[in-house]
Amino acid sequence: MDEAILIEGLVKRYGDLAAVDGLDLEVRRGECFGILGPNGAGKTTTVEILEGLNEPTSGKVEVLGRSWTRQADELRARIGVALQETKLFDRLTVEETLRVFASFYSGRTLPVETLLAEMQLEEKRGTWVMKLSGGQRQRLAVALGLVGDPEVLFLDEPTTGLDPQSRRALWDTIAALRSRGKTVVLTTHYMDEAERLCDRIAIVDHGKRIALGTPAELIDRIGGAHLVEITTDPALPPEALADVRGVRHARAIGQEQQPSLALSIDEPHVALPALIARLAERRAQPTRLVSRTATLDDVFLTMTGRSLRED
Amino acid sequence: MSTKSLWALSGVRLKLFFREPGSMFWTFGFPLLVTVALGVAFRNQGQSQTPVAVVDGPGAAQVVAALAGQRGVAARVVDGAEATRELRTGEVVLAVQAGAPGAPLVFKYDPSRPEAQAARRQVDDLLQIHAGRHDTVPTRDETAVAQGGRYVDWLVPGLLGLQLLNGAMWGAAFNIVNARQRKLLKRLAATPMRRAHYLLSYRVSGLVFVPLQTFVLFAFARLTFGVVIQGSALAVLGLAFLGSWAFAGLGLLCASRAQNSETANGLINLVTLPMMVFSGVFFSSARFPSILQPAIRLLPLTAFNEAVRHVVNDGASIFSQGFPLAVLVAWTVVTSFLAVRLFRWT
Numbered sequence: 001m002d003e004a005i006l007i008e009g010l011v012k013r014y015g016d017l018a019a020v021d022g023l024d025l026e027v028r029r030g031e032c033f034g035i036l037g038p039n040g041a042g043k044t045t046t047v048e049i050l051e052g053l054n055e056p057t058s059g060k061v062e063v064l065g066r067s068w069t070r071q072a073d074e075l076r077a078r079i080g081v082a083l084q085e086t087k088l089f090d091r092l093t094v095e096e097t098l099r100v101f102a103s104f105y106s107g108r109t110l111p112v113e114t115l116l117a118e119m120q121l122e123e124k125r126g127t128w129v130m131k132l133s134g135g136q137r138q139r140l141a142v143a144l145g146l147v148g149d150p151e152v153l154f155l156d157e158p159t160t161g162l163d164p165q166s167r168r169a170l171w172d173t174i175a176a177l178r179s180r181g182k183t184v185v186l187t188t189h190y191m192d193e194a195e196r197l198c199d200r201i202a203i204v205d206h207g208k209r210i211a212l213g214t215p216a217e218l219i220d221r222i223g224g225a226h227l228v229e230i231t232t233d234p235a236l237p238p239e240a241l242a243d244v245r246g247v248r249h250a251r252a253i254g255q256e257q258q259p260s261l262a263l264s265i266d267e268p269h270v271a272l273p274a275l276i277a278r279l280a281e282r283r284a285q286p287t288r289l290v291s292r293t294a295t296l297d298d299v300f301l302t303m304t305g306r307s308l309r310e311d
Numbered sequence: 312m313s314t315k316s317l318w319a320l321s322g323v324r325l326k327l328f329f330r331e332p333g334s335m336f337w338t339f340g341f342p343l344l345v346t347v348a349l350g351v352a353f354r355n356q357g358q359s360q361t362p363v364a365v366v367d368g369p370g371a372a373q374v375v376a377a378l379a380g381q382r383g384v385a386a387r388v389v390d391g392a393e394a395t396r397e398l399r400t401g402e403v404v405l406a407v408q409a410g411a412p413g414a415p416l417v418f419k420y421d422p423s424r425p426e427a428q429a430a431r432r433q434v435d436d437l438l439q440i441h442a443g444r445h446d447t448v449p450t451r452d453e454t455a456v457a458q459g460g461r462y463v464d465w466l467v468p469g470l471l472g473l474q475l476l477n478g479a480m481w482g483a484a485f486n487i488v489n490a491r492q493r494k495l496l497k498r499l500a501a502t503p504m505r506r507a508h509y510l511l512s513y514r515v516s517g518l519v520f521v522p523l524q525t526f527v528l529f530a531f532a533r534l535t536f537g538v539v540i541q542g543s544a545l546a547v548l549g550l551a552f553l554g555s556w557a558f559a560g561l562g563l564l565c566a567s568r569a570q571n572s573e574t575a576n577g578l579i580n581l582v583t584l585p586m587m588v589f590s591g592v593f594f595s596s597a598r599f600p601s602i603l604q605p606a607i608r609l610l611p612l613t614a615f616n617e618a619v620r621h622v623v624n625d626g627a628s629i630f631s632q633g634f635p636l637a638v639l640v641a642w643t644v645v646t647s648f649l650a651v652r653l654f655r656w657t
Contacts, residue, residue, distance in 0.1 A: 051501050053657055076503040083501070087493035089323060091330040096323075103319035104504035128330075148503070 003062070004029045004152050004183040005050060010059035012045050012207075019045040021207035023059070027152075027185055032178040034198030035187045036296065038306070042207035043187040044084060047156050050185065051081050064151055077107060080150030082141040084157045090130035094121055094140055097129060098147060105148040119143040119173060135166025142173060152183045159193060171196060191296035203300060210303055218299045226268050227298060229253065231260040231288040232279065244278050246271030264294070316504055320512035325519060334482060338524060342474045343531050349593070350463040350536050360385040361430045362403045364394040370409025374416075377441035384434060394419070405430040459541050459624035467532045468619040469592040472612050474524055475551060476558045476586065480579045483513045484562030488575035491566075491655070500656035510563065510651070517555050525551045541626030547619060549629060550639075554615040557639045560646030561611065567653040586612040614638035 005027035012020040020042040027033040035043050048054040049061060052068045052075060061068065066075050088097055095112060102109045116122045119139040124132060132140065138158055145153050155174065159167040174197050178184055188194050194201050195215045203211040203218070211218055219225055230241075231254070238250040238261055247263050254260035265271045268291055279286055300306070328334050363378070363386045365371050371388050378386040386407075389397065394406040398419060404427040408417040416438065420427040440446070490496050499509060525548055532538035540547055561582060569575040589596055589603075590612035599607060607613050614635035621627035629636075 053497055053501055073503060076501065079501075081498070081501040083494060083498055085494070086498050087495055088498075089327060089495070091327050092323060096326070100319045100323055101502060103316040104499075104502040106313050106503070144498075 002028050004064060005033075005185065006060070006062040007046075007050075008060040010046065010049065010061060011057045012042070012049065012054070013057045018207050020049075020056075023204065023207065023209055025202055025209065025212075027183065028200075029183050030181045031199040032174070032184040032186060032197055034194040034201040035185070035204060036189065036191070036194045036201050036300075037187075037204040038189055038300075041204045043189075043204060044156055045207075046204070047154055047185065047187055051079065051154055052076065077105060077148060078151045080145035080148060080153040082138075082145040082153075082155045082158060084160065086137075086141045086144075088129045088137075088140070088144075091128050093126050093128055094132070094136075095125040097140065098143060101144050101147045108149055109147055110149050115143045115146060118146075118176070120169070133166070135162050135169060138162060138166070138170055139173065142170070146177075150182075152185065153177065155184065155186045157187055157189070159188070159190065167193070191300070195296055201296070203296075203303070205300075205304055211299065215296060218296060219294045221299065225294055226265045227292055227294045228263040228265055228268070228271070228275070229260055229288070229290045229292075230263065230275075230286055231258060232284040233287050234284060235259045236261065236282060236284055240282060241275065241278060244271065245274040247275070260288070265291075314508075317508040317511055317515065320508055321515035324512050324516035328482075328516070328520070337481065338474070338478055338520070339527055342470050342524075342528055345470060346463070346467060346528070346532055347535065349466055350532075353462040353466075361405070361426070361433070362387075363430065363434055364389050364397050364403040364406040366391050366394045366406055366408040368409060369411055370416075374407055374409050374438065377438050378434065381437050384430075384437065405434060407434060459539070459626075461536075463532070463536045464538050464624055465595075465620065466593070467528065467536075467538050468623045469590075469616045471525060471528055471551065471619060472554060472590070472615045473587065473592045474528065475521065475555045475615075476583060476612055478520065478524070479555060479558035479562040480565065480583055483559060484566040484579060485572065485575055487513075487563070487566040488569045489572055491569075491657075492571045497657045506656070510654075513559065513563075514556070517552075517559065521551050521555045522548060538623075540623050542622035542628065546622045546629035550615065550619050550622065550632075553636070553639045553643070554611070554619075557611040557615070557642040557646070560643050560650060563650035564646045564653070567650045568655055586610055589613065591616050608634070609638055611639055611642040614642075 003026050005025065007023055007025040010020050010023040011018060023042070023046060025033075025035075035046065037043050045054060049056050050063055052072055055068075063075055064078055068075060089100075092100070095116070098112045098115060102112065116125055119142060121136065121139055121143065124136055129137065129140070142153075142155065142158065145155070158174070159170050162170065171193065174184065174186070178197065178199075184197075186194070186197060198215065200212070200214055201218060202209050211221070213221070238252050241247060241261060241263060242250040244263075246265055246267055248266065249264040251262055252259060253262045263271070263275075272291070276286075328338075361384055363384055365374050365378075365386050365388045367388050367390045375386050375388060378384050391408075394403070394408075397403045398406055398421070404420060404424055406419040408419065410417070418431050418435070420431055422428060487496075500506065529538070529540060529544075529547070562579075565578040565582060566575065569578060587593075589599065589607050590610050591597075592612070596604075596607050596613060608617070618629070618632040618635035618639075621632055622629060
């Protein structure tokens, strides 16, 4: 059996509101799977159902080939969890907290020393949880998820609210878990996080899956790995540049005062000379021209017309 | 079945308690302060001197001479206006006015004040005896207060009850709701932790807190006010455990569904405030109308106070306290059962 997780037609309703609205997902063993979407897309609800903390309204959910309705105890021993912003026992030290959590597992647990070393918390072992920084607290939360040596680790928005340095440190730890072959399910609304950590990504919006694939596949789907943003004087409509050689797609972006165009491009060395020639032909001056690699942000924007960061 | 998580969680309870300065104060310091404050305010003051005003006039010197050196009365001469003023303000409760020889003595006092009537009788007796009255029946006073009969003796068992109730409510119940609000309960529920162990850890840690609280309060009351446990100290400890379980059940019930500390706050006050008034912590519940008495006796704090007072003050056996014991057991069983049924982890 290849699937660590199987979701078919998952629905979760709160009254009239469908937080999850017919979701299908498969997570393979050993991959790091990202669930990406804006706030309120149903990511946390989905993950909490997978963690056995919430019950689906309808649909099929299997974790490690087991069901929460019949094999809950068995499942809890085999999964690890880091909730979004876990608050722990304030006046317990890091090491004490790890030992308490270890006492919950009757089977094999990872040695506390190993976890402290892996999460770079050795120096903080005697520190009260309330005195940890945000990044240290999140690393402790991940360590607690790993105590029972789980087959699947769920991380719900692990780096939300962290400073860039702490985020990068946590990314390194998660990347190390993935390279050891642990199945990781990660929710995030950060594109760079998903791109950097995940083997495959599902983009969800309004409780539905709107895209699925590797980061590269998803970026390719918007018609090019590069984006050129160009502002011209006088302003040009998208049609003026859409048929330039190497340009796969052109659309208007920017405000009324400063209309700009965004062009999807496969090969910049082909498209850029042709683009400059077309501008000369139309007697338009490029006042700004930016070329960059497309990101998952662009994928989301292309598919929904909204930015992920519109919180 | 492994119990290691039960011991680990109980250890957490103890560590968190002793690392929180606030909980230490409210559990140990505060009841001692209340004991001192109320013990001092309502202490038995021994025989006091009743101040008496003697109105200046022809016979005043004779009256003062008659009362001089008598225990319990302090007489001094003032003019008529001053006597009236002191009577009005309560500085004296009795003024004596002696007229010309042969004229009757006049006692001025407010008859609605019991101490004024007592002073009038006492002064009258002293003056009559001084003038040569002979009492025909010999009498003798025994003024020692019966052991366990003072207010402070009565107060301390009630304070133990209040302390255990507050511990179960503000210590345990509030703590659980807080853990739910902070999603700590949810995090724990995502582990294979046996959920009963989390709730039981509060009872296990109580095995340390309850004897400690009982000992500290009674040791302090004994050292400062000479409060003595007339009955069995073991019986008091047993009652303290039973009481703490009844209160814990009630606390757990309050904590079973509340989503945030504001709701918990309201629920806890709703439960504890009526008991503080009706269950005879600071004054006897016998003062309430008899129609309320059956209901008052069914409150767990009333039952606890009643049983502990009988053991501490009257030296009664715990086995003679069938009714209050039954009330406490019933509260323990019913509230714990309901609380576990209703409890929400998320």
